[in-house]
Amino acid sequence: MEPKNMQSSPLKPYKYLLGTQILLRILATIFTLASTWIILTSKQTVTIFGFEMDARYSYSSAFKFFAFANMIGCAFSVLSLFLASVLGHKGLAPKNSFYMFLHDLIVMAVLLAGCAAATAVGYVGKYGEMHSGWMPICEHVDKFCHKVTNSVMLSYFAVFFYLCLTIISANQSRQIQV
Numbered sequence: 001m002e003p004k005n006m007q008s009s010p011l012k013p014y015k016y017l018l019g020t021q022i023l024l025r026i027l028a029t030i031f032t033l034a035s036t037w038i039i040l041t042s043k044q045t046v047t048i049f050g051f052e053m054d055a056r057y058s059y060s061s062a063f064k065f066f067a068f069a070n071m072i073g074c075a076f077s078v079l080s081l082f083l084a085s086v087l088g089h090k091g092l093a094p095k096n097s098f099y100m101f102l103h104d105l106i107v108m109a110v111l112l113a114g115c116a117a118a119t120a121v122g123y124v125g126k127y128g129e130m131h132s133g134w135m136p137i138c139e140h141v142d143k144f145c146h147k148v149t150n151s152v153m154l155s156y157f158a159v160f161f162y163l164c165l166t167i168i169s170a171n172q173s174r175q176i177q178v
Helices: 002-008 009-039 061-092 094-127 143-173
Strands: 043-048 049-057
Touching: 009 043, 009 143, 043 143, 049 143, 061 094, 061 143, 094 143
Parallel strands: none
Antiparallel strands: 043 049
16 A cells, blocks of 8 residues: 555646646736737716717827737747646656757747837826827826726736746756756
């Protein structure tokens, strides 16, 4: 009875680690998909002093980049979820862990860049930049600004999930024999 328990004990942490990776990849997929959906559907039209003003994500190159970064993050999350499931059942070799580390790092960097761009433009939209003469617009298009804020917040959660995945895959890839 003891040899059977001793053989199965090294596999138990591996199964927990694989389960954690799959859960984090599912969460990253859900959060990037939700963030993409919210930013793509965020628009508001208001009338100010008799003029109609539209607020849409597509009017800002930073918000377009943010939307595309989340689309890419979502697509690659689905791909990595599939790869982690397939490779996980075969037993993840350290070499494959290194490739997953690179994948996770690149997706995290793309998502973080999109979040940073959207955060910067969102800050100017909310508070303005008086020295440059840019007035805040969120007091006029508050529904649009709230949707963008929610989208950015969800995307930052996805960045956090990818940070965790990067740390996990980096730790696994340390076992590579050079």
